[in-house]
Amino acid sequence: MKVLVLDGVAEEGLVPFREEPGLEIDIKKKLTEDELVEIIPQYHAMIVRSATKVTPRVLDHANNMIVVGRAGVGVDNIDLAAATNKGVLVVNAPDGNTIAAAELTMAMILGLSRSVPQANATLRSGKWDKKAFMGVELRGRTLGVLGMGRIGSNVAKRALAMEMNIVAYDPYINEEAAAKMGVKVLPLEDVLKQADFLTIHMPKTKESYHLINEKTIAVMKDGVRIINCARGGIIDEEALYNAIKSGKVAGAALDVFEKEPNTESPLYEFNNVIMTPHLGASTEEAQLNVAVDVAKEIVAALKGEVVKNT
Ligand code: NAD
Ligand code: MLT
Secondary structure (H helix, E strand, O other): OEEEEOOOOOHHHOHHHHOOOOOEEEEOOOOOHHHHHHHHHHOOEEEEOOOOOEOHHHHHHOOOOOEEEEOOOOOOOEOHHHHHHHOOEEEEOOOOOHHHHHHHHHHHHHHHHHOHHHHHHHHHOOOOOOHHHOOOOOOOOEEEEEOOOHHHHHHHHHHHHOOOEEEEEOOOOOHHHHHHHOEEEOOHHHHHHHOOEEEEOOOOOOOOOOOEOHHHHHHOOOOEEEEEOOOOOOEOHHHHHHHHHHOOEEEEEEOOOOOOOOOOOHHHHOOOEEEOOOOOOOOHHHHHHHHHHHHHHHHHHHOOOOOOOO
16 A cells, blocks of 8 residues: 655654564655646545645546555645545544643743743844843733633743643533643633733634634733644634734734735734744654654554554
């Protein structure tokens, strides 16, 4: 059987394939949809990160495909309805990049509170400008966490160690478990009202699309700082632009955007916005973890065994 590996998935993590007799792996750089459509019929499995879009057209040509694996959490680049219609299983690797994404979120919170990237850029441009970068301390401030799953709860744990107060909104979690951690679960509006820093860790769904919009921003504290290391599209970027322009929002840190790659946006106008190119899972450890995890799932699927993360 043949496995197609795309999007720079960590090769050293593909050991489960190499240990399996009768499996052939093809590692390819980014392909256009046309190129993918042309070669896809020969493959029984495929691994992607987020760059490749597994569209209905691609799946329509995937006549021998048994399983598509996502080396990461979000499967929003794979058309799940088209995969189901074609009888193709979709598996992901939801645990391997949790710490990487939680740590990037902490870097964003700290970067926003002390303007680290901006001060670095100013100094490199030849200006010793201490006055421009008065920061705020995290201790005693309130962090609002939207989505208390794997990443949200790891961010909460780390923020508690920095003596922040944590409030969270997540309609699907066990409030007792959160309370044991020291996190108060509240309705969305209360979290929005109380947060000095607001961090987003939910999937992009119909309910969460543009959840951060003109109306919800209006409910927030003046001077709130917003972090999104989850998915573009949860924030309405135009509403965020207006709120930063007016001074309502004191800063934002974005790792994800409604359209990616994103190298042009009105948000580039602001010095108090920190932007990174979807780096949440970009650590050596996370990339190795997700490659191993998804490869194991694919081997299980190809052998007709039980898979965990469908
Ligand atoms: P998870 O499934 O463990 O947690 C998501 C949580 O969000 C769950 O507890 C769920 O109950 C909650 N939730 C769902 N809908 C909600 C809603 N409408 N309102 C509030 N809460 C809601 O997922 P995770 O592993 O913690 O990942 C969180 C997000 O981060 C996902 O969107 C994932 O794709 C993204 N992610 C991004 C990067 C990156 O590179 N920036 C890396 C890893 C994960
Ligand atoms: C994910 O959903 O796992 C992330 O977007 C990380 C990635 O693979 O880029």
